[in-house]
Amino acid sequence: MSILEKLNKGLIVSCQALEDEPLHSAYIMSKMALAAKQGGAAGIRANTIVDIQAIKKEVDLPMIGIIKKDFPESKVFITPTIHEVEALYEEGVDIIALDATKQQRPDGKSFPEFFSEVKVKYPDQLFMADISTLEEGMEAEKTGVDIVAPTLAGYTSYSQGTVPLELVRQLVARLSVPVIAEGNFDTPEKAKQALELGAHAVVVGSAITRPQVITEKFAEAVKEKSYK
Numbered sequence: 001m002s003i004l005e006k007l008n009k010g011l012i013v014s015c016q017a018l019e020d021e022p023l024h025s026a027y028i029m030s031k032m033a034l035a036a037k038q039g040g041a042a043g044i045r046a047n048t049i050v051d052i053q054a055i056k057k058e059v060d061l062p063m064i065g066i067i068k069k070d071f072p073e074s075k076v077f078i079t080p081t082i083h084e085v086e087a088l089y090e091e092g093v094d095i096i097a098l099d100a101t102k103q104q105r106p107d108g109k110s111f112p113e114f115f116s117e118v119k120v121k122y123p124d125q126l127f128m129a130d131i132s133t134l135e136e137g138m139e140a141e142k143t144g145v146d147i148v149a150p151t152l153a154g155y156t157s158y159s160q161g162t163v164p165l166e167l168v169r170q171l172v173a174r175l176s177v178p179v180i181a182e183g184n185f186d187t188p189e190k191a192k193q194a195l196e197l198g199a200h201a202v203v204v205g206s207a208i209t210r211p212q213v214i215t216e217k218f219a220e221a222v223k224e225k226s227y228k
């Protein structure tokens with residue numbers, strides 16, 4: 001069975017904690033991935049080589065790998081340059097996800113320029129384009145990516161206020177490549193709706209693996225009421 005078949009209509013759990021987050025630790029992310037597997041996840045999305053290595057030891061699910069890296073002169077931070085692609089390829093991940101927005105890249109290239117280089121170097125690797133608008137999804141498909149995901153909807157200056165489910169609906173209608181729903185699918189209902197709209201799979205992160213975010217929602221909810 002191919003990787004895309006294995007992920008078909010499945011839940012992918014994103015297990016990520018950056019340096020400034022309380023759960024920042026490859027060991028903890030590996031246990032998050034194990035919990036996700038026990039809960040029925042079909043795949044894992046993870047950031048950094050150390051986390052990916054630790055997770056691979058714990059679970060054998062299909063892996064979407066990224067490397068987040070900040071550059072002072074660019075807002076592109078998900079697998080931004082060929083160096084991060086190279087590291088993920090060397091490590092061996094089933095799918096490499098990368099920023100495919102029109103934002104200024106750290107290497108000064110446009111996404112099509114950047115991705116044509118990547119594709120020539122790694123013709124057999126599956127690539128997932130993280131985009132923020134329909135237009136970027138359509139552009140990404142033209143460059144030859146294998147999957148498009150609205151991961152960055154609401155995270156670029158020009159995509160503020162995007163409703164993720166609405167963008168999924170539009171992407172599914174306009175693209176031929178599989179669309180994986182990702183980014184603020186924070187309830188089981190929204191995840192299910194994304195699949196009903198035709199998404200190939202759905203990635204859920206914070207609502208499962210960021211306890212500080214989950215706690216905040218509960219804390220806000222109990223604060224809103226005045227109790228007698």
Ligand SMILES: CC(=O)N[C@H](C=O)[C@@H](O)[C@H](O)[C@H](O)COP(=O)(O)O
Pocket residue numbers: 014016066078151152155182183184185186203204205206207
């Ligand atoms: C914008 C950005 O940095 N997104 C990252 C991409 O890998 C992750 O931090 C998200 O957790 C992931 O996309 C899943 O989304 P959510 O946590 O909303 O379910």
